[in-house]
Amino acid sequence: MTDQLVGRNILVTGGTRGIGRATVLTLARAGANVVTCYRTEGEAAESLARELKETPGEHRLIRADVSDPAQVRALFDEVRTRFGSLHGLVNNAGVISHVPFDKLSEEDWHRVLDTHLTGAFLVTQGALPLLGEGASIVNIGSRVATVGLPMRAHYTAAKSGLIGLTRTLCKELGGRGIRVNMVDPGVIETEAAAELPREQYEAMQTRYRALTSLGRLGAPDEVADVVLFLVSEQSRYVTGAAIPVDGGI
Numbered sequence: 001m002t003d004q005l006v007g008r009n010i011l012v013t014g015g016t017r018g019i020g021r022a023t024v025l026t027l028a029r030a031g032a033n034v035v036t037c038y039r040t041e042g043e044a045a046e047s048l049a050r051e052l053k054e055t056p057g058e059h060r061l062i063r064a065d066v067s068d069p070a071q072v073r074a075l076f077d078e079v080r081t082r083f084g085s086l087h088g089l090v091n092n093a094g095v096i097s098h099v100p101f102d103k104l105s106e107e108d109w110h111r112v113l114d115t116h117l118t119g120a121f122l123v124t125q126g127a128l129p130l131l132g133e134g135a136s137i138v139n140i141g142s143r144v145a146t147v148g149l150p151m152r153a154h155y156t157a158a159k160s161g162l163i164g165l166t167r168t169l170c171k172e173l174g175g176r177g178i179r180v181n182m183v184d185p186g187v188i189e190t191e192a193a194a195e196l197p198r199e200q201y202e203a204m205q206t207r208y209r210a211l212t213s214l215g216r217l218g219a220p221d222e223v224a225d226v227v228l229f230l231v232s233e234q235s236r237y238v239t240g241a242a243i244p245v246d247g248g249i
Contacts (some may be wrong), residue, residue, distance in 0.1 A: 004232050006031035009083040013037050013066050013123055014093030016044040022220035023090055023227050025047065028055045030228055037064040037075055037093070038160065044191075050187075059081075066093045066119030067111075074214060076126040086130040088231040093141040103220035109154045116158035120165060133177030136231045138222075139166050141184045143246045153238040163242065170240035179239035181230050186246025189217040213248025215217045 006029060015024040015036025021044070026036045034052070038045050038061065045061060052059040060082060064075040079086065094116045097108055120139055131137070144152065145159035161181065170180040193201065208213050223245050229235050230243070232248045 001012070004030045004228070004234075005087075008031075008087040008231075009035070009085060010090065010220035010231060011032045011035050011037075011079060011086055011123075011127060012090040012092055013119065015061075016037075016048050016100045019185060019188060019220045020090075020092040021048060022067055022224040023092060024219060025051060026224035026228050027088075027090075027231065028052060028057055028059055031057065032088070032231075032236070033058040035060040035062065035079055035083065037062045037063045038067065039063070039093075065115075065121050066116035069122055072119075072122045072244045073124050075123075076130070081125075081128065084130075084152065085132065086127055086135065087132075088136045088138070089124065089127045089131065089228055090140065090231070091123055091135070093119050093123075094140070096152065096155050096157075098110045099154075100151055101153045104153060111140055112154040113158050113161075116155070117161040117165070120162060123167075130174075134236070137169065137173075137178065137180045138227050138230045139180070139182045140227075141166075141182045141242065143184045143186045143244055143249060145184070166242055168227070168243070174239060179230075179235070181239060183226050184240040184242050184244045184246065185218065185223045186212065186244065186249045187217050188220055188223060190220060192229070208249075214244070217249065218238060218245060218247055 010032045012024050012231050014020040016038040022031055024034050024036045049061050064071040139162045141162045142159040144156050148156050166180050166182045208217055226245050
């Protein structure tokens with residue numbers, strides 16, 4: 001454990017799995033008080049709660065769907081009561097599906113856009129009254145946002161939208177001393193990848209090892225370490241940046 005973030009309160013959305021989970025644990029181990037929200041009850045949330053209980057600091061898990069304005073308001077009611085203020089926000093919550101564009105339903109389009117993009121809007125707007133000078137907002141984007149990916153039109157559109165949101169907020173909030181940046185992961189080996197059928201998993205590994213300069217998939221904590229940098233004082237003059245964490249893909 002380090003003491004980089006001691007005394008800082010940070011909200012991470014979608015914090016029970018993958019990059020979000022790694023981010024929650026990395027920030028907590030750096031001394032922050034971390035509050036995270038999640039949508040689905042289950043072992044992922046329960047095991048994270050156990051890990052945070054063993055980590056110094058005041059940490060809190062709150063069930064909230066970031067695409068639902070009423071649940072976001074309830075989330076901030078609790079954050080305000082428990083913490084009073086925030087020093088950092090990480091917009092990580094997201095969902096994904098793989099659907100050919102001609103088969104993509106309005107329901108699935110809205111589900112993905114509302115979680116990634118509208119969720120970031122709602123949560124950031126809700127957090128603003130709690131964020132003061134020196135605060136940091138980090139949006140988790142994706143390297144596919146500017147190149148596209150077949151069968152993920154809704155996902156790439158949402159992540160592309162985050163680019164514009166980040167750049168605009170960096171300009172709009174800079175005068176208040178609030179920094180806004182993006183982290184753009186490449187192919188990260190999360191729980192979802194590990195749950196693929198063995199043959200599909202090995203094919204994915206082979207494909208992305210060949211495409212990536214470092215010859216391997218990334219790990220969630222390698223993304224979380226960059227988030228740690230962006231919410232810490234070490235990045236105090238960094239804003240409006242989009243940092244790729246993709247192994248050179």
